[in-house]
Amino acid sequence: MEASNPFSLGDKKIFVTGSSAGIGKEIARSCSLMDASVILSGRDEGRLQETLGQLKQNAGNNFIKADLKDDADLDYIVENLPVLNGLILNAGMVKTVPAAYIKRSDLEEVFDVNFTSSVILVQKLLSKKKIAKGGSICFISSVAANYVNLGNSIYSASKGAVNSFTKALALELSSKNIRVNAILPGFIQTGILSNSKIDEDQIKEHKKKYPLGFGRPEDIANAAVFLMSDASQWMTGSLMTVDGGYSIK
Amino acid sequence: MEQFTLKGKNIVITGASSGIGKVCAVECAKMGATVILLGRDTKRLKEVEGEIDALGTAGDYSSFSIDLSENLEGLTDIIDEAVQKHGKLSGFIHAAGIEKTMPIASMKAKDYENLFSVNVVSGLELAKIASKKKYVADKASFVYISSITAVIGRVGVVGYAATKGAIVAGARSMALELAQKGINVNVISPGTILTPMMVKYLDSIPEEEKAKRKEGFPLGLGAPEDVANTAIFLLSDAAKWITGQNIIVDGGYTAR
Numbered sequence: 011m012e013a014s015n016p017f018s019l020g021d022k023k024i025f026v027t028g029s030s031a032g033i034g035k036e037i038a039r040s041c042s043l044m045d046a047s048v049i050l051s052g053r054d055e056g057r058l059q060e061t062l063g064q065l066k067q068n069a070g071n072n073f074i075k076a077d078l079k080d081d082a083d084l085d086y087i088v089e090n091l092p093v094l095n096g097l098i099l100n101a102g103m104v105k106t107v108p109a110a111y112i113k114r115s116d117l118e119e120v121f122d123v124n125f126t127s128s129v130i131l132v133q134k135l136l137s138k139k140k141i142a143k144g145g146s147i148c149f150i151s152s153v154a155a156n157y158v159n160l161g162n163s164i165y166s167a168s169k170g171a172v173n174s175f176t177k178a179l180a181l182e183l184s185s186k187n188i189r190v191n192a193i194l195p196g197f198i199q200t201g202i203l204s205n206s207k208i209d210e211d212q213i214k215e216h217k218k219k220y221p222l223g224f225g226r227p228e229d230i231a232n233a234a235v236f237l238m239s240d241a242s243q244w245m246t247g248s249l250m251t252v253d254g255g256y257s258i259k
Numbered sequence: 260m261e262q263f264t265l266k267g268k269n270i271v272i273t274g275a276s277s278g279i280g281k282v283c284a285v286e287c288a289k290m291g292a293t294v295i296l297l298g299r300d301t302k303r304l305k306e307v308e309g310e311i312d313a314l315g316t317a318g319d320y321s322s323f324s325i326d327l328s329e330n331l332e333g334l335t336d337i338i339d340e341a342v343q344k345h346g347k348l349s350g351f352i353h354a355a356g357i358e359k360t361m362p363i364a365s366m367k368a369k370d371y372e373n374l375f376s377v378n379v380v381s382g383l384e385l386a387k388i389a390s391k392k393k394y395v396a397d398k399a400s401f402v403y404i405s406s407i408t409a410v411i412g413r414v415g416v417v418g419y420a421a422t423k424g425a426i427v428a429g430a431r432s433m434a435l436e437l438a439q440k441g442i443n444v445n446v447i448s449p450g451t452i453l454t455p456m457m458v459k460y461l462d463s464i465p466e467e468e469k470a471k472r473k474e475g476f477p478l479g480l481g482a483p484e485d486v487a488n489t490a491i492f493l494l495s496d497a498a499k500w501i502t503g504q505n506i507i508v509d510g511g512y513t514a515r
Contacts, residue, residue, distance in 0.1 A: 015290075016488050017263040017497075044263075177514040184477030184511050221438035225500045232262060232497035241488035244481045247514025248507045255438055258431045258503030 016241035019046035023070055024238060025094050026050060027078060027131070028101030030057035032200040033150065035064075036227030037098055037234045042066040044235050049091060052101075053077050078127035088134045093142050096238040097135065099128040100150040106161040117164055124168035129175060141188055148237045149176050149192040150230065153253045156194070169194075173249055180247030189246040193233050196253025198225045221255035229254075262497040266291035268349035269396075270494060271341065271389065273327065273381070276303035278454040279404055280354030282483035283490050285310050287352075288318040290491050295341040295348075296322035297355070319345060327355050327381035328373060334381070338388050348389050350400040350494050353382035356422075360415045371418045378422035383429060386444070390437055398441045400494045403430055404486065405448045407509050423448070427505045434503030443502035445493045450509030452481045478510035 024041050028034040030052030038061060042048045047070025052058050058073040065071050074090055076083040078101055103123045107116050128149065135141050154162060155169035173192055180190035197216060217224055233252045236242055251257055270287050274280030276298025288294050288311045298304045304322040311320055321344060323337045342348060356378045359370060386401055388394065408420035409427045427446050434444040451457065451472065457480075461469050473480055489508050492498050507513055 015263070016484075017492070180511050180514045181477055187478065189478070221435055222443065222500055222502055228262075229500035233501070235263070236492045236497065241492060242485075242508075244478055244485035244510045245489070245508050246478055246511040248509075250501075250506060251504050252501050254500045255434055255443075255502040258434055 017044065017235060017239045019044040019096070019235065019238055022046045022095035022238065023092050024048050024096035024098065025091055026098045026100055027128070028052060030054050030061050033195070033198055033227045033230050034098075034100040035061050036231040037100060039064060040228065040231035040235050041096070041098075041238060042068060042071065044239070046096065046238070047071055049074065051076055051078075051087060078131065079122055081130065084127070084131055084134055087131065088138050088140060091135070091140055093140055094135070095142050095145050097132070097141060097145070097147045098150065098234055098238070099131070099148070101127065102150065104162065104165050107164060108161050109163055112164060120164045121168050121171070124165070125171045125175070128172070132179065143187050144243075145188045146238050146242070147179070147183075147188065147190045148234055149190075150234075151176070151192040151194045151249070153194045153196045153251055153257050157257045176249065177247045184246060189237075189242070191237050191242070191245055191248045191250060193230060193237070194249055194251040194253065195230045196220065196225060196251075196256040198227055198230060200227055219256055219259070220253075221258075223254060225252065225254055263492070263495050264291050265349075265491060265494060268494065269293045269295065269341070269345045269347065270349060271295045271297065271338070271351035271385070273297045273351070273353050273385065274355030275307060275322070276300045278354070278456055279449070279452060279483050279486050280352070281307050283352050283354055283487045285314070286484060286487035286491060287494070288320065289314055289316065290495075291316070291318065292349075292494075293319040293345050295345065296320060297325055297327070297337065298322070299324065299326050321345065328357075328377045331381060331384050334384060335388050338394055342394050347396040348394055348399060349396045350402065351385060351389055352402045352404065352490050352494070353385060354404045355381060356404065358416070358419050360419075362415060363417050366418055371421075374418045374422050375425070378419075379425045379429070382426060383433075386433060386437075390440060390442055395440065395442065398496075398499065400498070401430075401433070401437075401442060401444045402490050402493050403444075403446045404490075405446045405505065407448050407450050407507065407513055409448050409505070410507070411513055430505070431503045438502060443493075443499060445498075445501060445503070446505045447486055447489050447493070448505050448507050448509070449486045450476055450481055450512045452483055452486060454483055475515065476510040476512050477514070481508065481510055
């Protein structure tokens with residue numbers, strides 16, 4: 011495709027957290043198919059290697075093995091990253107705990123992975139000037155921030171925090187022409203799901219709530235490509251729900 | 260990359276003779292779509308055709324002159340003719356719209372009716388026609404151009420804002436109804452866009468007012484291409500799982 015395609019990511023260096031599996035892996039693959047240099051991160055070196063091998067060849071592709079909960083690892087990431095044109099904060103976790111059973115450690119665990127680690131990473135990248143002017147930051151939030159499910163109060167609250175932070179950061183970074191947006195996915199069928207404890211009947215019941223059926227990782231990856239690309243150069247502070255119509259009922 | 264192109268798609272664009280609609284038409288053609296242009300002014304539609312020819316992509320197009328404020332009966336014939344010529348429709352962009360800045364004390368019922376007939380009713384009628392089995396492709400995407408005045412207040416645009424809010428609400432229910440036909444429906448709500456008309460308007464007002472109009476947009480004012488590129492994304496296969504949404508494209512205005 012010609013270079014003038016507004017969705018092309020040629021010449022962009024993009025860092026994707028949580029990119030050794032699931033949605034993050036697909037985001038990395040899609041960005042690389044659009045000609046970005048993609049830097050992966052995750053905790054499992056074997057899976058990172060595997061994902062790296064599945065990217066479209068580009069001299070800038072790489073991975074950094076790190077645990078985002080560890081400040082020293084975050085420093086190591088920032089040190090080893092080039093100046094980025096794109097940052098996709100995808101690492102996250104779900105934990106179902108009814109409110110009456112919530113422990114401080116549950117809150118800390120979920121907020122640390124879904125919110126705090128991403129914020130600290132952004133802070134460190136900004137302080138080391140590792141995000142280029144005209145760059146784009148994208149948080150992978152969740153439709154659950156606004157439309158809740160029983161037992162997932164901590165998860166929803168952590169994603170709500172992500173949404174608020176997205177808008178505030180957008181305002182702060184606009185003077186550097188760095189854009190900040192979030193994608194709010196609905197239920198995506200990934201490999202992770204097949205290992206989970208949710209039973210098939212529950213899934214069938216949940217699927218009825220999706221006018222366009224469940225989503226695929228590609229659906230989120232495509233939205234991420236759009237937000238990384240110059241096609242969205244005037245979008246900032248936007249929360250983009252990608253959920254097959256789940257939340258419109 | 261092919262999921263972001265519009266190759267093989269027939270796209271109807273209303274309000275295609277000027278402003279955002281015109282740029283949407285040219286940019287869609289650039290991305291490989293066959294565009295069906297609807298506008299009031301035949302001469303200006305010809306100019307848009309000329310711009311598409313100049314792309315050198317040899318993309319096909321048709322244009323039809325229609326005044327959507329009064330001639331909705333003509334819409335079915337136009338769609339029928341376009342489908343016969345190009346094949347079934349993969350979607351539309353409803354960019355036709357009229358603006359009216361006037362204090363509520365001076366607005367008449369007729370003013371509201373005019374605003375609603377073009378901004379809302381014609382867009383809903385277009386959806387009815389374009390979603391008919393004989394006109395719609397297996398997968399299709401409908402896109403409405405609204406405005407951030409659907410979600411924020413601005414003095415003097417009560418009627419206009421009401422039409423834009425109506426589109427956001429209508430599109431949500433339409434998305435549910437048309438999901439079973441494989442059609443996704445979304446809205447783009449832009450902030451202030453530097454269309455030729457807006458540039459002229461900004462040049463006509465005192466510096467102070469002009470500054471006021473720009474203030475509040477952290478990334479400055481937008482270009483018509485910013486809206487067109489979002490529309491292309493929503494029309495493309497890349498956005499098939501997005502429906503019923505109001506996508507805000509406003510340089511950060513509503514984040515504040």
